[in-house]
Amino acid sequence: MDKSPSTTKTQYKKLAQKKELKRPILKNCINAFFFGGLICTIGQGIATFYMYFFDFTEQTVGNPTTATLIFITMLLTGFGVYDHIAQFAGAGTAVPVTGFGNAVISAAIEHRSEGFVQGVGGNMFKLAGSVILFGVFSAFIVALIKTLLLEWGVI
Known part of the structure; x- marks a missing residue:
């Protein structure tokens, strides 16, 4: 019986797939x-x-x-x-x-x-801090783009 690490990993993956609950x-x-x-x-x-x-x-x-x-x-x-x-x-x-x-x-x-x-x-705010950070940053970028488009007369 081959006990190489790759064989053991493959066997484990097969066993885990059998035991995994279907969502x-x-x-x-x-x-x-x-x-x-x-x-x-x-x-x-x-x-x-x-x-x-x-x-x-x-x-x-x-x-x-x-x-x-x-x-x-x-x-x-x-x-x-x-x-x-x-x-x-x-x-x-x-x-x-x-x-x-x-x-x-x-x-x-x-x-x-x-x-x-x-x-x-x-x-x-550990979990929610990233939401706040990227939400504010995204709002800034969108407002900047809108302001530039208004300034250039595009919209």
């Missing part, structure tokens, strides 16, 4: 689609509420709606509810802005035993 990809995609849509529908309801009761316009309602969705997500994460929803819904909860709120508060909860400064403050 229900179609079911996961459908769950993500509907839960992501549900979150967006809730966001639209919040936006409509703000426009109707607080006289926001379509242009100004985005920021308070986003902040409200993040706040609700942080509360649900703090109470341990959001994790159960996310396990079932998958990417449907990670892709909307609620995923950002969950990432921030989860890191804060995980590191709270290290104190407010070193633990919570130092680790709160």
Whole structure:
């Protein structure tokens, strides 16, 4: 029997493939689609509420709606509810802005035993920091391109 490293790796890969659980990809995609849509529908309801009761316009309602969705997500994460929803819904909860709120508060909860400064403050944006960085950078680039195109009379 050949016990070379390549044979052992090949045998291990075959064994791992046999034991690997088959993921229900179609079911996961459908769950993500509907839960992501549900979150967006809730966001639209919040936006409509703000426009109707607080006289926001379509242009100004985005920021308070986003902040409200993040706040609700942080509360649900703090109470341990959001994790159960996310396990079932998958990417449907990670892709909307609620995923950002969950990432921030989860890191804060995980590191709270290290104190407010070193633990919570130092680790709160570890996961979400890259989202903020590249989001702000992308917005800057898009605004720069738009400004140049306006200046040149292209648009």
